[in-house]
Amino acid sequence: xxxxAIIFDLFGxxxxxxxTSEYNKVLTDMSAVLKAPxxxxxxxxxxxxxxxxxxxxxxHQESINYICxxxxxxxxxxxxxxSAEIRLEYTxxxxxxxxxxxxxxxxxKSLGYKVGLISDCSPETPTAWPQTPFNGLFHVTIFSCVVGxxxxxxxxxxxxxxxxxxIPQDCLYVGDxxxxxxxxxxxxxxxxxxxxDPNETVDTHFVDREENWQGPVIAxxxxxxNLVK
Numbered sequence: 383x384x385x386x387a388i389i390f391d392l393f394g395x396x397x398x399x400x401x402t403s404e405y406n407k408v409l410t411d412m413s414a415v416l417k418a419p420x421x422x423x424x425x426x427x428x429x430x431x432x433x434x435x436x437x438x439x440x441x442h443q444e445s446i447n448y449i450c451x452x453x454x455x456x457x458x459x460x461x462x463x464x465s466a467e468i469r470l471e472y473t474x475x476x477x478x479x480x481x482x483x484x485x486x487x488x489x490x491k492s493l494g495y496k497v498g499l500i501s502d503c504s505p506e507t508p509t510a511w512p513q514t515p516f517n518g519l520f521h522v523t524i525f526s527c528v529v530g531x532x533x534x535x536x537x538x539x540x541x542x543x544x545x546x547x548x549i550p551q552d553c554l555y556v557g558d559x560x561x562x563x564x565x566x567x568x569x570x571x572x573x574x575x576x577x578x579d580p581n582e583t584v585d586t587h588f589v590d591r592e593e594n595w596q597g598p599v600i601a602x603x604x605x606x607x608n609l610v611k
Contacts, residue, residue, distance in 0.1 A: 384610065385495065385552055385553060385554045385573070385610055386495065386496060386548045386552040386553070387495060387496040387497065387498060387543070387546045387548045387552060387553045387554070388490055388495050388496075388497050388498075388553070388554045388555075388556065388606065388610065389497075389498040389499070389500055389539075389542055389543075389546075389553050389554070389555045389556070389567075389572070390487075390497070390498070390499050390500075390555075390556050390557070391499075391500065391501065391555075391556065391557030391558060391560070391563055392499060392501035392503065392507075393476075393501070393503070393558070393560070394557075394558030394559075394560060394577075394579075395556060395557050395558050395577050395603075396479060396480060396483045396499075396516070396603070397476060397477055397478060397479060397480060397483070398476075398478075398480065398579070398582075399558070399582070400472075400476050404472075406424065408468060408469065408472045409423060409424040409427055410424070411468050412427075412446070412465040412468050412469060413465075415461055415464045415465045415468065416446070416450060416455060416457050416461050416462070416465050417455065417457075417461075418449070418450060418453055418455045418457075419453065422453055423449060423453065426449045426452055426453065427445070427449060430445060430448065430449065431504075432532075433445070433448070434504035434505065434527060435502050435503060435504055435526045435527055435532050436526060436527070436530060436531060436532050437526070437527050437528065437529070437530035437531075439504070439505065439527075440505060440527075441466075441505050441509075442466045442469050442470065442504060442505050442506045442509075443462050443463065443466045444505075445504070445505075446462050446465050446466060447462060450462075466506075469506055470506050470509060470510060473506040473507060473509075473510045474510045474513055474514065477507070477510055477511075477514040477516065478514075478515075479515055479516065480603065482602055482603045482604045483603055484515060484519070485604075486603040486604050486606060486607060487519055487520075488519075489607060490606070490607070490610070493610070493611075495610065496521045496522075496546045496547070496548065497519075497520050497521055498520055498521060498522040498523070498524070498542045498545070498546050499516075499520045499522070499523045499524065500524045500526075500533065500538055500539065500542050500563075501523075501524070501525055501526065502526045502532045502533050502560070502561050502563075503525050503526060503527055504527055505527050507525060507527070508525045508527065508528055511523075521545075521546060522542055522545040522546050524538060524541055524542050524545075526538065529541060532561065533561045533562065533563040533566050534561065534562045534563055534565055534566025534567075534569070535566070536566065536569065536570045538566075539555075539566060539567060539570045539572065540570060543570075549571070550567075550570045550571035550572045551571045551572070553567075553571075553572040553573070554572070554573050554575060554606070554609065554610065555567035555572040555573065555574045555575065556574075556575050556577055556600075556603070556606060557574070557575075557576070557577065558576065558577055558578065559576050559578075559592035559593075559595055560592075562592055563592075564576055564592055564595055564597065565592065568597070574597060574598075575597070575598045575599070575600055575606070575609065576592070576595045576597060576598065576599045576600070577599075577600050577601070577602075577603065578599055578600075578601060579601065579602075580601055
């Protein structure tokens with residue numbers, strides 16, 4: 383086999399990226415529970431993205447308390463928990479596999495490939511994980527908020543390869559290009575592939591996407607099977 387392992391990104395790759403309008407509504411609903419100024423709350427939530435994804439904030443409740451403190455808003459534990467529940471429920475809703483996700487991963491495993499996941503995410507994703515169809519599907523799952531570093535830091539890729547028992551050169555990496563993940567994968571020796579869904583809406587939310595990617599591009603996950611056969 384040309385590759386021994388296939389490593390996937392999560393958002394925009396295995397599940398659809400959430401839309402900006404949905405994201406804004408969730409933040410508005412969270413701020414309403416907290417009786418916090420919605421625009422200020424939303425801005426600080428976005429500005430604290432790296433604190434959530436690099437493990438500085440260990441829970442989404444910690445993020446909420448941090449923002450309320452910055453805004454000078456006094457909240458009760460009950461308000462924080464209710465606001466956190468809104469965020470968690472939304473996260474569970476967004477973690478719905480694309481049509482060909484589960485079947486593609488299962489077929490890769492049946493062909494003898496190891497499969498891994500590397501996701502830049504905030505704490506509600508690993509919290510929600512056991513309630514999703516992805517639970518137990520991968521040989522290795524790496525969540526940035528758990529390991530304390532995010533893409534494109536070489537360490538996060540090497541954590542995955544070490545746990546999978548392979549070297550980077552034996553890995554195909556599939557992602558939508560957020561957070562410069564493809565460049566990061568390439569620099570450690572993996573073969574990166576950009577997945578770009580032609581049906582994405584103009585409202586889709588991206589994080590520092592690699593718009594000028596010059597490498598291989600696929601439109602659906604099932605195309606990965608053609609790349610490895």
